[in-house]
Amino acid sequence: MTKSRLFRLWLVLGSVFTVLLIIAYWDSVGTAHSYLRTPFSRPQPLEPRPSPADKEGEASVDDFLEKLLGASTKNIVPGRKTEQPPPASSRPAPGSMEESVRGYDWSSRDAPQGPDLAGRQAERRSVLRDFCANASFVFPAKERSFDDIPNYELNHLIVDDRHGVIYCYVPKVACTNWKRVMIVLSQSLLDRGAPYRDPLDIPREHVHNSSTHLTFNKFWRRYGKLSRHLMKVKLQKYTKFLFVRDPFVRLISAFRSKFELENEDFYRRFAVPMLRTYANRTSLPASVSEAFGAGLKVSFRNFIQYLLDPRTEKLAPFNEHWRQVHRLCHPCQIEYDFVGKLETLDQDAAQLLRLLKVDQRLHFPPSYRNRTASSWEEDWFARIPLAWRRQLYKLYEADFVLFGYPKPENLLRD
Ligand SMILES: *[C@@H]1O[C@H](CO)[C@@H](O)[C@H](O)[C@H]1NC(C)=O
Ligand SMILES: *[C@@H]1O[C@H](CO)[C@@H](O)[C@H](O)[C@H]1NC(C)=O
Ligand SMILES: *[C@@H]1O[C@H](CO)[C@@H](O)[C@H](O)[C@H]1NC(C)=O
Ligand SMILES: *[C@@H]1O[C@H](CO)[C@@H](O)[C@H](O)[C@H]1NC(C)=O
Numbered sequence: 001m002t003k004s005r006l007f008r009l010w011l012v013l014g015s016v017f018t019v020l021l022i023i024a025y026w027d028s029v030g031t032a033h034s035y036l037r038t039p040f041s042r043p044q045p046l047e048p049r050p051s052p053a054d055k056e057g058e059a060s061v062d063d064f065l066e067k068l069l070g071a072s073t074k075n076i077v078p079g080r081k082t083e084q085p086p087p088a089s090s091r092p093a094p095g096s097m098e099e100s101v102r103g104y105d106w107s108s109r110d111a112p113q114g115p116d117l118a119g120r121q122a123e124r125r126s127v128l129r130d131f132c133a134n135a136s137f138v139f140p141a142k143e144r145s146f147d148d149i150p151n152y153e154l155n156h157l158i159v160d161d162r163h164g165v166i167y168c169y170v171p172k173v174a175c176t177n178w179k180r181v182m183i184v185l186s187q188s189l190l191d192r193g194a195p196y197r198d199p200l201d202i203p204r205e206h207v208h209n210s211s212t213h214l215t216f217n218k219f220w221r222r223y224g225k226l227s228r229h230l231m232k233v234k235l236q237k238y239t240k241f242l243f244v245r246d247p248f249v250r251l252i253s254a255f256r257s258k259f260e261l262e263n264e265d266f267y268r269r270f271a272v273p274m275l276r277t278y279a280n281r282t283s284l285p286a287s288v289s290e291a292f293g294a295g296l297k298v299s300f301r302n303f304i305q306y307l308l309d310p311r312t313e314k315l316a317p318f319n320e321h322w323r324q325v326h327r328l329c330h331p332c333q334i335e336y337d338f339v340g341k342l343e344t345l346d347q348d349a350a351q352l353l354r355l356l357k358v359d360q361r362l363h364f365p366p367s368y369r370n371r372t373a374s375s376w377e378e379d380w381f382a383r384i385p386l387a388w389r390r391q392l393y394k395l396y397e398a399d400f401v402l403f404g405y406p407k408p409e410n411l412l413r414d
Contacts, residue, residue, distance in 0.1 A: 117351045124339040127404045132332035139326065139398035146235075146333040147228060154216035156320070156328045159234060160186035161214075163356060166234065168242040168329035171321045172253045173342050174349075177365045178243065179207045181353075184362060188212055200365050235334060241352060242329050244403045245342035247396040248411070251307075252300075252380050253372040254321040259298045262288045270306075270319070271298045277309075278302040304384055308391050325399045332402075339403065342371075381411050 131137050158167045163185050169175040180199035182188075187195035189202065189212050196202050206212055219227035245253075258266040267288035275281040279302055285291045306312055307322060320328060329336075338355065340348035349364035381389055389411050393400070400407060 117347065120344075121338060121351075124341075124404060125336065128331055128336070128339065128402055131402050137401065141327070142332055142398075144333070146232065146330070149330055149333060151217045151220055151227075153327070153330070154231070155210075157216040157334075158182050158213045159216065159238070161234075162186055163358065164234075164238040165356060166238045166240040168240070168334070168336075170243060170245075170250075170325050170328055172250045172257070173243045173245045174345055174367060175243070176204065176207055177367070179213065180365065181362065183207065183212060185356075185358065186214065188214065197361075199362070239338065239356065240334060240336045241338035241340060242325070242331070242336055243340040243342060243345070243348070244325050244399070246405050247324075247399040248377055248381070248392075248408060249372055251303075251322060251392075251396075252376065255300055255303050256372060258321060259303065262292055264288050267291060274298045274302045274306050278305045300380055301383060304388055304392060307395065308388060324396060326402055341403070377408065378410065386412075386414065 132142075156168050156170070158169060158179070160166075160182055165182070165185060167178055167182050169179060177199060180202050183202055183206075184196050184199050189196055189206055191201065216231055219231060223230050257263075259271060264287065271288070271291070272284050275284055275296060275298060279299070281296065284296065285294060291297070307318075312318070317323065318327075326332070338348075338352055340352060345367065346364075350359065353359040353362055353364060384392075393407070393412055399405070
């Protein structure tokens with residue numbers, strides 16, 4: 001190699017290194033600060049996590065970035081030690097506000113204590129891992145690698161660099177309140193110049209405005225070609241969580257909130273086509289209030305028909321309110337550290353905030369609304385033909401299985 005060639009090589013390597021350094025530095029500034037203020041340790045899976053499927057060359061870049069981002073927080077505290085029984089003070093006094101809210105189930109009254117909670121998480125994660133690894137259990141896109149997931153499918157992963165947390169939000173599973181928590185943690189929204197401190201102070205319209213949150217799909221614009229590497233580094237280092245619920249109950253909940261209440265947007269985008277196609281209505285009012293006034297409402301049956309119609313997905317992917325959780329959160333590509341369930345929301349929320357070591361300054365907002373209960377399932381599905389129910393189960397089977405929800409045999413038998 002001639003001298004000038006060698007020189008040019010060094011020049012190129014040098015600039016690449018500088019760019020990497022700058023990007024990694026700017027990216028880690030926020031995290032580094034928060035490590036000082038709020039010591040954070042990730043919950044460790046009980047078994048060593050397999051490293052994400054990497055191509056050979058990429059792994060070294062990841063290692064490099066990881067070193068720059070400071071791998072010092074890794075493998076320090078075993079997760080189980082951080083899962084302590086809830087302090088008695090975290091429970092509301094009898095008759096306090098939360099207690100008396102209609103339909104609010106303060107289920108931590110008989111809460112399992114620390115070891116049980118840790119065991120429950122270990123169990124949920126192991127079910128997930130086992131079925132992801134089980135080759136005879138298949139569903140669409142299961143086998144693709146993280147790199148093959150297009151950016152726009154990563155739009156449900158919200159990142160908080162200050163505490164090292166990634167939350168995959170699932171609509172109809174307490175996502176408004178978890179988004180609020182993420183806003184408080186990441187200080188991504190200011191109220192007259194100061195970050196919000198109480199999740200409940202954040203107005204609803206801001207919570208669901210996507211510009212409030214840093215999501216993975218926005219990395220490309222920020223970091224360009226390095227975005228995938230950065231995502232993978234963060235996925236390895238940060239605590240990743242999601243909340244799920246019984247898939248059929250989630251569908252009922254989606255139907256209730258989007259089609260039983262007046263929602264202009266959902267009326268125009270979904271109810272009108274459904275009424276045309278499945279209810280044989282030709283002339284439909286322009287506004288939802290007129291339609292409701294005339295008794296024109298999508299029935300649950302129409303909604304199920306829409307979900308089962310193969311034309312629906314051909315037109316556009318399912319709306320996020322009824323899209324399968326595995327399509328929103330990619331649980332076989334992303335190894336979640338914490339799988340919360342709406343059915344045990346209060347216990348899980350408290351446990352997660354303790355794990356993140358933010359429970360002293362943050363409480364998960366209680367749910368005030370009349371939550372869709374699993375026990376109504378039979379009533380809702382009573383007028384849905386058996387063949388449709390079975391088809392619907394197939395459509396959502398992966399969510400049932402991956403998240404450990406029993407097959408609803410009572411709905412699927414003759
Ligand atoms: C919740 O709403 C359902 C109907 O949507 C109603 O039947 C039920 O009584 C309500 N529950 C409470 C506790 O208000
Ligand atoms: C793998 O999945 C299949 C199909 O769901 C199931 O029948 C089988 O029991 C699973 N195997 C293991 C080892 O879990
Ligand atoms: C979302 O927030 C951005 C920035 O604050 C604002 O410009 C935009 O109008 C908001 N969008 C909606 C739909 O409110
Ligand atoms: C749909 O409605 C039209 C007129 O209202 C009627 O003639 C037709 O038979 C209906 N079709 C079905 C399948 O119900």
